Amino acid sequence: MKRKSAPCRPVYNPQTWNGSAHVGLNHCYNYATDVMTDNAALPGEGSGKACCPTDASVTCAKVGAAAVSDKLQATASVTTGNPPHAHFVALALEPAGTSGRDFHWYRRDCNGFWSHKVGNSPARNVDESGQPIVDPQTCDRGNYSVFCGFFVCDPSIVTIF
Amino acid sequence: MAVTVRCQIFSGRRDPAWTLSPNQVTELRALIDALTGRTLLKPPAVAGALGYRGFLIHSDDVEEALTPESWVIVHAGIIDRQRIALNLVDEKNGVERWLLESAGSVIDPGLKTRIEKEMRFTPPVLPPGWQGPR
Numbered sequence: 001m002k003r004k005s006a007p008c009r010p011v012y013n014p015q016t017w018n019g020s021a022h023v024g025l026n027h028c029y030n031y032a033t034d035v036m037t038d039n040a041a042l043p044g045e046g047s048g049k050a051c052c053p054t055d056a057s058v059t060c061a062k063v064g065a066a067a068v069s070d071k072l073q074a075t076a077s078v079t080t081g082n083p084p085h086a087h088f089v090a091l092a093l094e095p096a097g098t099s100g101r102d103f104h105w106y107r108r109d110c111n112g113f114w115s116h117k118v119g120n121s122p123a124r125n126v127d128e129s130g131q132p133i134v135d136p137q138t139c140d141r142g143n144y145s146v147f148c149g150f151f152v153c154d155p156s157i158v159t160i161f
Numbered sequence: 162m163a164v165t166v167r168c169q170i171f172s173g174r175r176d177p178a179w180t181l182s183p184n185q186v187t188e189l190r191a192l193i194d195a196l197t198g199r200t201l202l203k204p205p206a207v208a209g210a211l212g213y214r215g216f217l218i219h220s221d222d223v224e225e226a227l228t229p230e231s232w233v234i235v236h237a238g239i240i241d242r243q244r245i246a247l248n249l250v251d252e253k254n255g256v257e258r259w260l261l262e263s264a265g266s267v268i269d270p271g272l273k274t275r276i277e278k279e280m281r282f283t284p285p286v287l288p289p290g291w292q293g294p295r
Contacts, residue, residue: 028172042174042175053174102170121207121214122207
């Protein structure tokens with residue numbers, strides 16, 4: 001019997017995330033991984049150790065390692081189509097030395113474009129210049145100028161809660 | 162009554178948040194009540210850009226809330242009272258600065274300096290002929 005192919009996902013459907021009951025409680029990591037927990041999930045938290053409580057601990061290595069411990073997989077590049085049952089996410093940071101150094105995640109949607117959700121703000125599919133996001137490496141990321149890399153996320157196996 | 166304040170600055174990390182004392186609530190209410198300018202503009206924070214996006218004030222007790230709505234956004238010289246009333250203009254960012262000071266040690270000095278540098282005023286654009294409330 002032929003296995004049914006996985007539906008194209010995640011679909012860019014901001015109203016799911018932007019309703020008053022959820023918009024303030026789900027941050028960029030929730031949105032990028034497509035796992036709504038309503039507790040502003042932090043990388044690593046679901047697998048036992050939340051990352052990055054201090055400016056010095058916000059590094060590509062540490063945030064990335066925390067995501068990997070949540071069962072995201074680091075990958076050097078993205079393919080045209082999504083991996084089976086998964087999608088691509090991307091990580092960026094503010095420069096070292098920034099007071100309150102922060103990280104931010106993007107996700108690639110079913111339509112091939114990228115979208116994101118800034119903290120407790122509404123999800124959106126444009127960059128800091130208001131342009132559609134074709135590639136998070138080259139889009140306007142404001143002060144989040146350090147691009148760390150890509151990851152593969154299968155929301156059905158990640159440990160984010 | 163509990164009035165909590167959240168400094169909206171992070172995306173990945175959790176924002177600094179704190180609770181105001183009753184005296185601070187009284188002081189903040191007086192600051193807001195003294196504002197006379199009105200605007201139809203929303204603060205830029207509602208668009209969700211990366212970086213500093215002002216303060217989010219939440220009152221648990223509707224009876225004693227600072228404004229008709231339990232959620233208030235203060236950013237770029239605009240006090241966003243959500244759906245019920247026109248928004249208030251705070252040209253000198255006095256409410257925003259007061260909220261930053263009220264954080265005390267919750268916001269470390271380096272981050273406080275950064276926020277002070279990012280504070281700005283968005284001049285309100287009023288409809289032609291608008292005279293403001295009398």
